[in-house]
Amino acid sequence: MNDDAMSGHLSGRAVLAGIMGWPVGHSLSPRLHGFWLRQHRIDGAYVPLAVEPGNLAQALHALPALGFRGVNLTIPHKEPALAMVDRVTPVAARIGAVNTVVVTADGLLGDNTDGYGFMASLAAGAPGWRAADGPAALLGAGGAARAIAVALIDAGAPELRLVNRTQERAEALAGQIGDIAREHGAALAVLPWQGGDALAGASLLVNTTSLGMTGQPPLEIDLQSLPRAALVTDIVYSPLETGLLAAARARGHAVVDGLGMLLHQARPGFHAWFGVDPEVSEALCATVLAGLG
Numbered sequence: 001m002n003d004d005a006m007s008g009h010l011s012g013r014a015v016l017a018g019i020m021g022w023p024v025g026h027s028l029s030p031r032l033h034g035f036w037l038r039q040h041r042i043d044g045a046y047v048p049l050a051v052e053p054g055n056l057a058q059a060l061h062a063l064p065a066l067g068f069r070g071v072n073l074t075i076p077h078k079e080p081a082l083a084m085v086d087r088v089t090p091v092a093a094r095i096g097a098v099n100t101v102v103v104t105a106d107g108l109l110g111d112n113t114d115g116y117g118f119m120a121s122l123a124a125g126a127p128g129w130r131a132a133d134g135p136a137a138l139l140g141a142g143g144a145a146r147a148i149a150v151a152l153i154d155a156g157a158p159e160l161r162l163v164n165r166t167q168e169r170a171e172a173l174a175g176q177i178g179d180i181a182r183e184h185g186a187a188l189a190v191l192p193w194q195g196g197d198a199l200a201g202a203s204l205l206v207n208t209t210s211l212g213m214t215g216q217p218p219l220e221i222d223l224q225s226l227p228r229a230a231l232v233t234d235i236v237y238s239p240l241e242t243g244l245l246a247a248a249r250a251r252g253h254a255v256v257d258g259l260g261m262l263l264h265q266a267r268p269g270f271h272a273w274f275g276v277d278p279e280v281s282e283a284l285c286a287t288v289l290a291g292l293g
């Protein structure tokens with residue numbers, strides 16, 4: 001610790017990391033990593049980097065020369081980056097996307113911590129729940145759904161039910177994760193949004209769509225056939241208590257909000273870049289939520 005680090009002044013040896021996105025201005029990651037940097041009095045900075053899609057490869061390859069330890073990636077860079085880094089972790093390859101890049105002696109390592117963040121958030125928010133307990137119903141078929149589907153299969157979910165407005169996208173997702181499901185003996189089903197009874201007998205319901213987010217249409221789903229013992233979670237964190245979570249809570253379900261996934265997915269990157277495994281605390285949650293305005 002020194003006075004400069006405490007007051008946010010950087011030395012010439014400051015450790016650097018950041019987030020590349022386009023746009024990147026809305027990202028809460030600088031606030032989140034900034035909290036941990038101050039908490040641990042680290043001489044370092046985590047900065048937003050607005051990188052146009054066409055400049056991603058150049059920007060990534062400049063990281064070592066700029067002295068960066070690595071970056072997070074957000075929309076629209078997660079999938080293209082897979083082919084731009086020197087190595088990828090097995091989980092990033094399985095998910096087909098990179099959200100965390102670490103500069104190593106052997107070049108750029110691409111990792112994906114979204115699935116880890118999801119599972120860690122459930123472990124913290126619903127410690128009694130186990131993926132192996134029963135089928136999981138997933139709403140959505142985008143990048144977030146793919147990371148969560150892979151994580152649930154890896155954690156022992158016996159069955160995944162994929163539900164999406166555009167059913168062909170759910171079928172495409174089932175095709176992408178089919179081999180992983182077979183390896184683990186997990187059943188995969190694509191069910192219609194209406195009337196498909198994806199919820200009957202399920203032990204988990206996850207919303208991975210943007211429905212219910214501030215400014216987006218509400219998520220309308222009838223929870224009647226969902227067993228009361230099922231856990232309900234949403235990756236939307238603005239608002240924290242989405243309509244889905246409020247409806248589930250009213251029926252007596254355990255619920256986990258979307259903030260935990262955002263916070264926990266950030267931990268492995270912070271550890272790799274700054275050498276400290278940081279904690280997800282109430283004070284961190286309050287600081288990050290304040291950034292939602």
Ligand code: ATR
Pocket residue numbers: 139140141142143144145164165166167169208209210211217
């Ligand atoms: P991400 O990578 O964050 O998952 P994405 O790939 O844009 O983002 O996926 C967004 C998800 O929200 C999709 O499942 C999308 O459904 P479609 O595949 O049918 O587009 C879903 N979604 C977004 N707006 C929706 C709406 N108004 N009604 C139903 N689903 C919606």
